[in-house]
Amino acid sequence: MHQDYFYIRPEDVSENRLEFRTEESRHLILVCRKRTGDVVFAVDGRGNAYEARLVKTNRTRVVAEVLRIHERLGESNVELTLAQGVLKGSRFDWLVEKAVEVGVTKIIPVRTQHSASGAVSGNRIPRLERIALAAMKQSGRSVLPDIVPVQAFDRLLETSADYDLKFIAEPGREQLQVSPEALSDTAPCRRIRILCLVGPEGGFEPSELEKALHQGFHPVSLGPTRLRSETAGIALSFLVISRYGGK
């Protein structure tokens, strides 16, 4: 029932031929016990899923011939960027795994007044990328979400005009509640670019919230309970993709 997905780097695809790197070859052969003649799914992280037959198999190098290409397999109609206040260690790891699962396409760790300091430094990004890659395969997606270096809050706002829709999770402001139903008001039929902004564990400063509202972010309350930051990030992402991502 469960289809295994493998990762093929875009540069390792030529004509109708896939050549897997050592690590993925080992995974194919030693863990998943694939053999010459078996048909597998390989995703390139850029929206292409190759249905391919293995033609050469050894433990360090597997070659496959492409039978069919499926475009944007397992992807919704939303290009969703999740900008999330930096969290401590494992909570950010977890956020990345779950954000990939629910369909986020880009993750921006954001430095705000209350964000955890020092986390998600440059040398943590390779680890997060590995988590994202595993989650992409696990969740049957074909797009590998981009994890970018930490951005300052103000810088994020400056670049937020690029999005069709922007939401900010704001649990404390009942008077600003946008019910989930109201989110669909402007739903277009085509793929749209959406930015979700979620504060760190300590929330946003009122001045940060005001700036975001001024830039056209819609505040969204996520229900009667106080969610932890990473839970809010996943819940908002899931809600947005449920509403706007239908094919």
Next chain:
Amino acid sequence: MHQDYFYIRPEDVSENRLEFRTEESRHLILVCRKRTGDVVFAVDGRGNAYEARLVKTNRTRVVAEVLRIHERLGESNVELTLAQGVLKGSRFDWLVEKAVEVGVTKIIPVRTQHSASGAVSGNRIPRLERIALAAMKQSGRSVLPDIVPVQAFDRLLETSADYDLKFIAEPGREQLQVSPEALSDTAPCRRIRILCLVGPEGGFEPSELEKALHQGFHPVSLGPTRLRSETAGIALSFLVISRYGGK
């Protein structure tokens, strides 16, 4: 901005007086640095939140006098039971934390054909209860979700007639997709009892799914990606509370 919540056992409330146990007294005094005269929020896990002034404080025993009682603080209009296929160790721990955050009121680990064996045995429940208690306070809820011992799948179905609505997460069955919008068709205005059933990592057997559908469960697809079991449990719970829990 962030209000701390403390736990008071229902049996330690008498008239207008709260008497905290040692552990919570230490937390009040040593961690949160509360002093005589301070006003705190204490929740009893049964839907009562007490706004109370501390009248006696030492490190092992804090007594408070009740100023106001808030009923069902931080609770939605849904009584949501999450029945989840048993998962391995830390994934079930995580599930409990997040399920409490999003507002689940009861968690039933379910033994299915593909569930992890041995996990959530009787002696793991106290640990899960501690996680649930911390998450209740963290998320500003006043109801402590009940975590019950593992139930067999068939036994769960036998008792499922007690619920007003029943959903089963079923990612593989596109033809059975119920769009999130369709979930609201039968939404009543009052608190309702909803059961969400989510398979373990390996999913349900077709025969299990058939039995559930026969018992009136509505199958729900959770979008284009394959979610891990615990992510599906949280996503479905969040979706259901977003739809039905509005006050």
